[in-house]
Amino acid sequence: MQKILLLVVSTLFLLSGCLPNFGSQDEVVQEDNNNNNNNEERAIVPKFQISEDYYRTLTPFKPSGARGQITSNMSSRFDSDEFEEGLLRISQKTFSTDKYIFQEGQYLERETISEWIKALNPTIADPGSEASIEDRKEARQQAPRYLAHILEHNFLIQEDDKVKLAGISIGLALNSVDYFRIEGNNFETPISDSTIEKEGKRIAEELIHLLRGVEGLEEVPVTIGLFKQQPRTSIIPGSYFAYATVKSGGKSLEWNNVNEKYVLFPSNDATNYNRDDAERFSRFKEDVSMYYPNHNGVVGRGLYINDELQKISIDIDFQFYGKTEVIGFTQYIAGLVVEAFPDYVIVEINVKSVAGQEALILKKPDMKEPFVHIY
Known part of the structure; x- marks a missing residue:
């Protein structure tokens, strides 16, 4: 029990150590939509980015x-x-x-x-x-x-x-x-x-x-x-x-x-589209069943860009009878993720029960170990 908690906490500290300096920002004037200088507003432009995949956004937030x-x-x-x-x-x-x-x-x-x-x-x-x-x-x-x-x-x-x-x-x-x-x-x-x-x-x-x-x-x-x-x-x-x-x-x-396409795992469409990825998912699903046989389902949604799997989101529905079951099962799944899918694929796993979401596991290409959060 103590080792499991330490694993989660150390992961959080690892991530927090990589967070940008939120004090790094510029104060600017945003031009009015209709170029009316009388209605210019002040805003903050952050200098940091979480990654090159995301845009910086102005503060304060202006809804559409x-x-x-x-x-x-x-x-x-x-x-x-x-x-x-x-x-x-x-x-x-x-x-x-x-x-x-x-x-x-x-x-x-x-x-x-x-x-x-x-x-x-x-x-x-x-x-x-x-x-x-x-x-x-x-x-x-x-x-x-x-x-x-x-x-x-x-x-x-x-x-x-x-x-x-x-x-x-x-x-x-x-x-x-x-x-x-x-x-x-x-x-x-x-x-x-x-x-x-x-x-x-x-x-x-x-x-x-x-x-x-x-x-x-x-x-x-x-x-x-x-x-x-x-x-x-x-x-x-x-x-x-x-x-x-x-x-x-x-x-x-x-x-x-x-060239983008979403594919459901498991399905004939997934097998026909990329047999290797379909077999990887099948082995992962079998490994999940070995730990806890009374699960309700393991379903994945894979995003292909230019015919290569970029991201897979997996929902695992289980019936749990205590928090210790959730923690143990989540740690087991986190270990499977490292071996189940190629390093270049973003893997997101949502562990759920009838009570709602129990845990989140996230593995990105630049992460040696997955991020784990237990609700």
Whole structure:
């Protein structure tokens, strides 16, 4: 028992020893969205970064005018989380983390996003006041809702004692299934990948013209990412499949493909996609079962970028009868992580029970030992 606690504490001290100096920062003036010097605000720019994978952010935090809207417009929490995180990865292709400062979108308000989503989706033909449910269903199927949500990220640049907007990224969440309801009846229309790509690019072309009409966005560089949502029943998130860059003041889009994919472990899809990774997960699952046979499940979600596994998030559901069981089991799993997956893969394991999350295990490529936290 004492050795287990020492292991966790020593890991925490190791991490805390690597933390940056939070006193290292610059006080700056942030220009107003509409370039009105009378409304300039003071802000703090931290000089530290957790890693080159993350942007620095201004203090105090300024929420987007559309904050919270993403959860109501997206199919699932899996999709909404990856929609945001994936856009940050896309943004790094244009706005490097060592030069630019991140801020939530400050130009597109909730009402604007709602209006644009409506305008950018096809108009449903009016079947008439006497139309049957079937006629109304057919009218909707002829004009499915392709666009689910618009996400804005801002990127600032520091010049002396001022920060100003230097570019924006826009994420377009596209439906793979259009769900709709008519007089208490639920319907759904699957949308093919080719149609998603065609309509996504059409929407992006129209969107850039709308953006250029927003005060403050007339000249800034823009990156637009196309994200395909999964069906509501999926337990893995969707992914970005294309992005475009628009030069300062321009309206023409230059498209690039994005090779990202989420895979569920265990599944036939995982085996067909990469047999070696699928077998690694199977061996890990078997090792878990050897310690504690009465588990409810071990499920993994793997992110592949350019056909290489970058990250795997694993949920382990167990029935525990005491804290000592949680501690012992967590230590066992932490030992497995080091041997089960390649060093270049980020591994996140969430140990859960009916009472909620019991422990977190995290192993990153630059860590010799995993970080362990028991709740």
